[in-house]
Amino acid sequence: xxxxxxxxxxxxxxxxxxxxxxxxxxxxxxxxxxxxxxxxxxxxxxxxxxxxxxxxxxxxxxxxxxxxxxxxxxxxxxxxxxxxxxxxxxxxxxxxxxxxxxxxxxxxxxxxxxxxxxxxxxxxxxxxxxxxxxxxxxxxxxxxxxxxxxxxxxxxxxxxxxxxxxxxxxxxxxxxxxxxxxxxxxxxxxxxxxxxxxxxxxxxxxxxxxxxxxxxxxxxxx
Numbered sequence: 001x002x003x004x005x006x007x008x009x010x011x012x013x014x015x016x017x018x019x020x021x022x023x024x025x026x027x028x029x030x031x032x033x034x035x036x037x038x039x040x041x042x043x044x045x046x047x048x049x050x051x052x053x054x055x056x057x058x059x060x061x062x063x064x065x066x067x068x069x070x071x072x073x074x075x076x077x078x079x080x081x082x083x084x085x086x087x088x089x090x091x092x093x094x095x096x097x098x099x100x101x102x103x104x105x106x107x108x109x110x111x112x113x114x115x116x117x118x119x120x121x122x123x124x125x126x127x128x129x130x131x132x133x134x135x136x137x138x139x140x141x142x143x144x145x146x147x148x149x150x151x152x153x154x155x156x157x158x159x160x161x162x163x164x165x166x167x168x169x170x171x172x173x174x175x176x177x178x179x180x181x182x183x184x185x186x187x188x189x190x191x192x193x194x195x196x197x198x199x200x201x202x203x204x205x206x207x208x209x210x211x212x213x214x215x216x217x218x219x220x221x222x
Contacts, residue, residue, distance in 0.1 A: 109135050110217040111198070116210060120150065123209035124201040126160060132220035135192040140168055142184035142200060142214040148175060150207025152182060157190050157216070160197035166190045168200070184214070 090096045109132070117123035123144070137157060146152050152172075158165035166188045173181035184200075192198060200214045 107132065107220045107222055108217075109137070109220045110215065112213070112215040114211075114213040116212065117208045120204060120206055120208050122201050122203050123212050124199050125212050125214050127198040127216060129195050129197045130192045130220065131194060132222050133194055135194075135198075135220040136218045137188065137190050137192070137198055137216045138218040139187050140184055140200060140214060140216050142168075142170075142202075142212065143181065144202060144209050144212040145179045145181045146204050146209055147179050147207035151205045152180075152209075153203040153205060155184060155200065155202045157188055158199050158201060159190070159192060160199050162196065164190060179210075 088096060109130075111127040113125050113127050115123055115125040125142075140157050142155070152170065155168045155170050156165045157168055168184050168188065169186055170182050170184050173183065190198075198216055200212075200216070202209045202212060
């Protein structure tokens with residue numbers, strides 16, 4: 001077995017390379033099998049190995065320093081950007097539009113009108129055309145009379161020249177001077193688009209409906 005001073009021996013076809021590493025330097029010797037130890041400087045092994053080892057050590061030290069910086073940054077929270085304040089002007093002369101869309105009084109609607117009919121059959125009172133995008137009539141109140149010779153058949157809330165309608169129950173007052181007074185005071189629900197005309201119609205037979213007056217109320221959305 002070849003003699004040497006190294007801690008690690010690696011055999012090769014040409015001979016035996018042996019390495020010795022201490023705190024000051026790296027030494028390399030090369031010997032032939034059975035030959036005397038050669039001067040390392042002849043082949044520059046020691047010089048080359050020391051340069052390469054120094055380069056590797058510097059690279060490892062730099063990598064360790066970078067990893068320590070990455071670990072330190074990983075624990076830091078991301079910088080926060082302060083939110084800018086937003087001021088909304090609301091002057092009395094031109095306030096910001098706002099509305100409680102769930103309130104029944106968001107845009108109150110109410111109309112009253114009368115009609116007097118001279119013939120038996122239907123008697124209708126019409127109201128002004130609605131102007132809001134949508135108007136809902138939710139209550140109707142009416143008063144009218146009919147001769148005792150006639151019979152009251154039915155009444156309803158409707159839309160002029162349109163099919164939708166809502167029947168309206170009525171009640172009777174005591175007979176007075178040959179006529180029966182009737183009243184309507186009921187909650188209902190019928191929706192009108194802009195430009196449609198609400199109406200209340202009373203049907204009677206054998207006598208005309210007289211003194212018809214009605215009030216419709218509800219809400220609208222502009």
